[in-house]
Amino acid sequence: MKTLVRKLWLPGALIIGLLFAGCLLVSLTYVIVTNFSFTASSGFYTQSIDLTNNKTWDDNKDKIDLIDAVGFEMTMVNSNDEPVTFNTYVTPAGTAYTRKGQLDSLAYVIIHDLTVEHGTTVMTYAQSLTHLENLDKLKELVKGGSFVYYGTATSGGATVGGFSVNPGKIVVTFTVTK
Numbered sequence: 803m804k805t806l807v808r809k810l811w812l813p814g815a816l817i818i819g820l821l822f823a824g825c826l827l828v829s830l831t832y833v834i835v836t837n838f839s840f841t842a843s844s845g846f847y848t849q850s851i852d853l854t855n856n857k858t859w860d861d862n863k864d865k866i867d868l869i870d871a872v873g874f875e876m877t878m879v880n881s882n883d884e885p886v887t888f889n890t891y892v893t894p895a896g897t898a899y900t901r902k903g904q905l906d907s908l909a910y911v912i913i914h915d916l917t918v919e920h921g922t923t924v925m926t927y928a929q930s931l932t933h934l935e936n937l938d939k940l941k942e943l944v945k946g947g948s949f950v951y952y953g954t955a956t957s958g959g960a961t962v963g964g965f966s967v968n969p970g971k972i973v974v975t976f977t978v979t980k
Contacts, residue, residue, distance in 0.1 A: 828979070828980045829867070829977055829978070829979050829980075830977070830978050830979075830980060831870065831975060831976070831977045832858050832862065832975070832976055832977075832978070833973065833974070833975045834853065834856050834858050834859055834973075834974050834976075835971050835972070835973050835974075836851060836853060836856070836971065836972045836974070837969060837970070837971055838851070838951070838967070838969075838970045838971070838972065839966070839967060839968035839969055839970055840953060840966060840967055840968070840970070841965070841966040841968075842953055842954065842955045842961075842963065842965045842966065843963045843964075844961060844963055845902070845954055845955045845956060845960075845961025845962045845963060845965070846900070846901070846902060846952075846953075846954055846955075846961055847952065847953040847954070848898075848899070848950060848951070848952050848953075849950070849951050850895065850948065850949075850950050850951075851948060851949055851950070851951050851972060852895075852947070852948045853944065853947050853948060853974065854947045854948060859947065862976075862978045863947060865978040865979060865980065866945060866976050866977070866978055867976075867977050867978060867979050868976065868977045869941040869944050869945050869974065869975075869976050870975040870976060870977055871931070871973075871974075871975040872934070872937070872940050872941060872944055872972070872973070872974050872975075873927045873928075873930045873931050873934070873972075873973045874890075874913075874925065874927065874930040874970065874971065874972055874973070875925065875926060875927050875930065875969075875970065875971040875973065876924070876925045876930070876967045876969075876970045876971075877922060877923075877924050877925075877967065877968060877969055877970070878918050878922070878923045878924075878925065878965070878966070878967050879921075879922050879923075879965070879966045879967075879968070880918045880919065880920050880921065880922075880923070880955075880964065880965050881920075881964040881965070882920060882957060882962055882963075882964045882965065883920060884920070884957050884958070885917050885918060885919050885920065885957065886917075886918045886955045886956065886957050886962060886965050887915050887916070887917060887918075887955070887956045887957065888913065888915075888916045888917075888918050888953065888954070888955055888965070889902075889905075889911060889913060889914055889915060889916070889953070889954045889956075890911070890912050890913040890951065890952065890953050890954075891905045891909035891910060891911050891912065891951075891952040891953075891954075892909065892910050892912055892936075892939070892940055892943055892949050892950065892951055892952070893908070893909045893910065893943075893949065893950045893952070894943060894946070894949060894950070895946070895948040895949055895950060896950075897909075897950050898950075899952065902954045902956070902961060905952055905954065909952060910936040910939045910940065910943075911935055911936060912934055912935055912936055912937075912940050913930075913933045913934065913935070914933075914935055916933060918955075918965070927973055944974055945976075951972075953967065
């Protein structure tokens with residue numbers, strides 16, 4: 803018995819040490835939600851999004867390993883008689899574009915040519931994931947903590963008013979290691 807204990811003490815100590823070290827590495831996933839709303843009275847809208855104002859984000863920003871997912875929830879109201887084509891774009895914080903043409907050539911489109919019929923349309927988080935483009939760029943901008951969000955509404959190629967999103971939410975899921 804003593805021989806068996808002498809032979810197994812080192813492997814046993816290594817296993818216990820590995821288990822203990824593994825228990826100290828903890829990965830946590832957080833979800834934060836940022837609300838927004840807008841009326842594209844002239845078919846164009848912009849809003850700066852600052853995640854650094856969120857306490858959970860601020861407490862963990864230096865430990866973020868991965869932006870797991872980014873999605874949207876939106877209630878869209880189209881008061882035009884015709885369907886509206888809705889596009890959303892993102893740019894780095896500090897940019898200030900004022901025309902759809904600038905966005906088409908300089909910004910990252912994240913929802914492209916979504917047709918919104920007259921009336922109220924709800925886009926769920928799960929539905930938004932099927933419409934997102936340039937997701938890697940969106941995650942990169944989100945990881946930086948702030949970015950600029952743009953929305954455009956067009957009909958027949960021209961920007962139109964009478965379109966709003968209220969309420970809207972940006973849902974961000976991220977993982978940190980503590």
